[in-house]
Amino acid sequence: xxxxxxxxxxxxxxxxxxxxxxxxxxxxxxxxxxxxxxxxxxxxxxxxxxxxxxxxxxxxxxxxxxxxxxxxxxxxxxxxxxxxxxxxxxxxxxxxxxxxxxxxxxxxxxxxxxxxxxxxxxxxxxxxxxxxxxxxxxxxxxxxxxxxxxxxxxxxxxxxxxxxxxxxxxxxxxxxxxxxxxxxxxxxxxxxxxxxxxxxxxxxxxxxxxxxxxxxxxxxxxxxxxxxxxxxxxxxxxxxxxxxxxxxxxxxxxxxxxxxxxxxxxxxxxxxxxxxxxxxxxxxxxxxxxxxxxxxxxxxxxxxxxxxxxxxxxxxxxxxxxxxxxxxxxxxxxxxxxxxxxxxxxxxxxxxxxxxxxxxxxxxxxxxxxxxxxxxxxxxxxxxxxxxxxxxxxxxxxxxxxxxxxxxxxxxxxxxxx
Ligand code: F0G
Numbered sequence: 001x002x003x004x005x006x007x008x009x010x011x012x013x014x015x016x017x018x019x020x021x022x023x024x025x026x027x028x029x030x031x032x033x034x035x036x037x038x039x040x041x042x043x044x045x046x047x048x049x050x051x052x053x054x055x056x057x058x059x060x061x062x063x064x065x066x067x068x069x070x071x072x073x074x075x076x077x078x079x080x081x082x083x084x085x086x087x088x089x090x091x092x093x094x095x096x097x098x099x100x101x102x103x104x105x106x107x108x109x110x111x112x113x114x115x116x117x118x119x120x121x122x123x124x125x126x127x128x129x130x131x132x133x134x135x136x137x138x139x140x141x142x143x144x145x146x147x148x149x150x151x152x153x154x155x156x157x158x159x160x161x162x163x164x165x166x167x168x169x170x171x172x173x174x175x176x177x178x179x180x181x182x183x184x185x186x187x188x189x190x191x192x193x194x195x196x197x198x199x200x201x202x203x204x205x206x207x208x209x210x211x212x213x214x215x216x217x218x219x220x221x222x223x224x225x226x227x228x229x230x231x232x233x234x235x236x237x238x239x240x241x242x243x244x245x246x247x248x249x250x251x252x253x254x255x256x257x258x259x260x261x262x263x264x265x266x267x268x269x270x271x272x273x274x275x276x277x278x279x280x281x282x283x284x285x286x287x288x289x290x291x292x293x294x295x296x297x298x299x300x301x302x303x304x305x306x307x308x309x310x311x312x313x314x315x316x317x318x319x320x321x322x323x324x325x326x327x328x329x330x331x332x333x334x335x336x337x338x339x340x341x342x343x344x345x346x347x348x349x350x351x352x353x354x355x356x357x358x359x360x361x362x363x364x365x366x367x368x369x370x371x372x373x374x375x376x377x378x379x380x381x382x383x384x385x386x387x388x389x390x391x392x393x394x395x396x397x398x399x400x401x402x403x404x405x406x407x408x409x410x411x412x413x414x415x416x417x418x
Contacts, residue, residue, distance in 0.1 A: 008068045010035040010211065013313060021068060024128045026198065026209050034310065036251075037068050037211050058082035058226065060116050060219045066255065067120055068215055074126045076152045080115035081219055083107040085227040085375070090343040091356075095363045099373040101233070102346055102356075103224060106381030110172060112352075113245060113379045114144035116220060117206075117213030122148040124212045130204035132157060134197055136190030137207075138241065138302045139169030140380055145206050146176035157203070159183050159190040164301050166349070166385035186296060188307040191242075208244025209309055217245055221252025224375055225262065232256075233375040235368055236266040237355035240279055240325070241303035243310035245379065246270050250317035266375070268323035269368075270314060271358035273298035273333065273351075279311050283318065283325035290315075299330040299388060302351035302380060324367065328357040334392070336360060337382070347382030 010019040014033030019025060021037070028035060056062040059082035061075065069075060084107055088100045105113035122145070125133050132155040135145050142158035142165075149156035158173055162182035173180050183190050191207060198205035208214060225232060232253065238246050246268060253265045272280045276296035282289065293306035308314070318325055328336075333350050336357035340346050348356075355376040362368045382389070397413065399405040 007040040008037055011038045012036075022070075022128075024201075024204075026195075026205055026211075034209065034313075035211050037215050039066075039068075058223055060119055060216055063219050063222050066222075067219075068212060069120065069123055070127055074123055075119070076122045076126065076148055077119050078109040078115065078147070078151065080108050080119050080216075081223060083220075083223070085224060086344070086346065088340075088344045088346075091339070094339075094343065095360065096370055097359075097363060097368070097374060098371045100359070101228075101373075101375045102340070102344070102378050103220065103375055104346060105220070105377060105379050106346075106348060106352060110140075110144045110147045111168075111381035111384055112140040112144060113217060113220065113377070114140045115148070117208070117216040117244075117248070118144045118148040120216035121145075121206045121210055121213040122152050122154070124210075125149075125154060125204040125206070126152055128204065130202070131155060132203050133206050134158070134194050134203045135206045136160075136187060136194045137165070137169075137173075138187050138304055139165045139384065140302055141207065142178065142180070143169045143172035143176070143384075146173040146178035149178070150176045155179070157181070157197075159194055161186050161190060161304075164304060166301055167387060168384040187242075187305050188292070191307075191309070207309075208242050208247075214244055214248040214251060217248030218252030218255065220377070221249045221256065225253075225256055228373075228375075230261070231373075232262050232264065233266045234372040235269050235323075235374045237269045237271065237359050237374065237376040239300075239303055239351050239354045239377070239379055240270040240272050240314055241276075241305045241308065241351065243270075243279060243308040243314035245377075246317055247310050247313040249377075250313070250321075265321045268318045268321045269355070269358060269362065270318050270323065270325045271354045272325065272327050273300045273303055273354065274327040274329050276304050276306055277327040278306060279308060279314055280325045280327040282311070282315060288315075298333075298350075300333055300350035300354055301385070302349060303354070324362070326358040326361060328354055328361060332357040332361065334388070337388075340378070341382065346378060348378045349380040349382050349384045350388055352378040352380040352382070 012028035
């Protein structure tokens with residue numbers, strides 16, 4: 001096996017200050033900016049992509065040499081990643097687009113893409129000797145952190161917005177043994193509080209402020225490249241909440257480029273729910289900064305965020321790749337969720353269906369070429385939030401336990417359908 005990369009450090013995304021990769025910091029000590037993990041280019045170039053990686057199954061740790069972990073014996077893994085890239089021929093036909101794929105991140109161990117980040121992040125928590133992991137969450141981060149912390153034998157504390165988290169996600173955090181506090185406020189309040197808590201040395205913060213998480217999440221870009229036969233899509237449709245994941249994909253594709261494996265990046269098509277869309281607003285106004293939104297609201301509770309921490313790099317990712325940021329209504333999200341489930345058999349939670357909603361809109365508005373190859377990132381499984389579906393249907397039809405009643409009810413149902 002190739003010697004793992006040893007040379008990495010943090011670089012402030014604002015002032016460029018450099019810090020040792022083993023320091024327990026989340027922000028630049030000089031200007032407060034977010035940190036990026038950087039590797040020695042010359043070392044990256046030494047990695048024989050095809051040989052060492054292909055001996056391992058598709059998944060986050062296939063790319064071990066591109067991940068910033070010191071000690072293999074500490075890796076906390078549930079074989080995350082390696083999710084299916086599904087060709088969606090019915091959608092292609094309906095929308096008249098040449099190639100549409102879904103990268104189904106709902107297939108991860110806890111049902112969302114967060115597991116890619118947590119396998120690296122919780123491993124780093126062990127490396128720095130933390131006892132307790134903490135996060136703020138709209139749901140999925142808490143499910144994932146709770147599960148990985150349980151496996152690692154760490155305590156876990158999560159702060160969630162009271163009454164605004166899907167039941168599936170909440171039950172996961174609870175059953176994995178996290179201390180769950182429901183904060184009377186939104187996600188942005190929860191994040192402010194855990195940032196304060198993280199000053200206490202006992203706590204290790206695992207929101208996407210923690211750049212190690214994004215290192216794990218970037219592996220989805222490597223997988224897409226491999227699953228498409230070593231090519232990149234023309235367009236990548238991806239939801240934006242706190243804006244960590246879009247930044248992670250951007251980093252993944254940029255690393256492929258610096259390894260000389262690809263010569264262009266996909267255009268990033270980020271999408272927000274209209275009721276929580278500060279990055280969309282900045283994008284259409286051509287602004288270099290966002291105006292945080294106070295009273296955010298959307299059925300896609302996973303992305304109900306008004307003050308996304310990673311907004312700066314998200315805007316850069318979109319602008320530098322000639323992409324777009326779109327905003328979709330709750331109705332468009334629910335419609336996309338239904339279409340994806342009923343035409344392709346893929347059940348996405350509302351935030352996970354938002355890229356499909358944006359794709360449908362982009363096609364209608366002539367924003368993408370019909371001969372494009374499109375990949376949509378379905379970030380979370382529909383079973384996380386079954387209430388959203390059930391609330392839309394009336395009472396189920398009940399029948400007596402005899403065949404005549406069943407046939408009669410079926411006739412009535414098909415008459416209604418016509
Ligand atoms: N899709 C789903 C299903 C999510 O859970 C999230 C974020 C996103 C998209 C957006 O990703 O924040 O990296 O831009 N969920 C976080 C959480 C905020 O707490 O679970 P992002």
